[in-house]
Amino acid sequence: MSDSSQTLSALGLGHIVAEKGFKREGLGTFADPAGNRIAFASAQLLRSLRLVLDGERPGLWRTVQKAAGYACGGKIARDLDARLAGEQQPALAALPLEACLGFLEHHFSGHGWGLLTVDLAHAAEHGLVVARLRYSCFAEADPEGSDFADPVVAGMLQGFFEHISGQTLGCEEIACARRGSAQCEFAITAPERLATVLPYLGREPAEKVIARLCA
């Protein structure tokens, strides 16, 4: 059992993350344990959509993916809040930090998006949270693009952490498995600070970008 699972079990919330798998709702439709509709997309479909959207307007795929992820991240947090309220439990933000992040990590792995870890080492001093995703399904499904593969994940993290923190935040992918990194990495901080490192994304390794944000 992972650390976050143990924390959630100790708080009496283990049954929420123990719910796994998707259930068939009707003809050709599936839902996750929270009742959200699930859409399965093949790697060919994802690649085709990217090519069509970017063919219409360069960069449109990334914009659409990030916006969709942002909406999804906020909904993940609101759904969890509603579930906790239904069980007379504290809201997500009022839970111990480990439990809150445990829910997010389980949501990612449960949906097959990858193994997420959140690094708070630079948070207290530099106002920077770094998230890392191993085995990103987006990088694996569409390995050919020239840019980073996970704008939808960046949007999800932005939406989730905005909900928890109550602050306007930004999130950018700073390293990607599609570009040869061991894992995908994301920087979460104030949008105006992220804007200062945008010219370096994809040109410098993640450590250098993090160093710029911590300088």
Place this chain on the structure above:
Amino acid sequence: MTPWKEHHYARADDFVRLVAAALARAGGSANPFVPPPPATVNSTPPFAASAPPAAPPKPVTAAALFKSIPWKK
């Protein structure tokens, strides 16, 4: 018959021995005639028994932590 002074000294000598023995039994107690309770396996020093147990640290909530982060630095 023992002279009274000699008898007195003998009793005083006994008294000194008695006090010394009581002090040794008491192990430095304030009252040398009240020996300390016998040591047991579970006995603890008085200062340790009076110290309150340390409370476990309260977990930081996600809201408190994220509110404390200097996002704009």
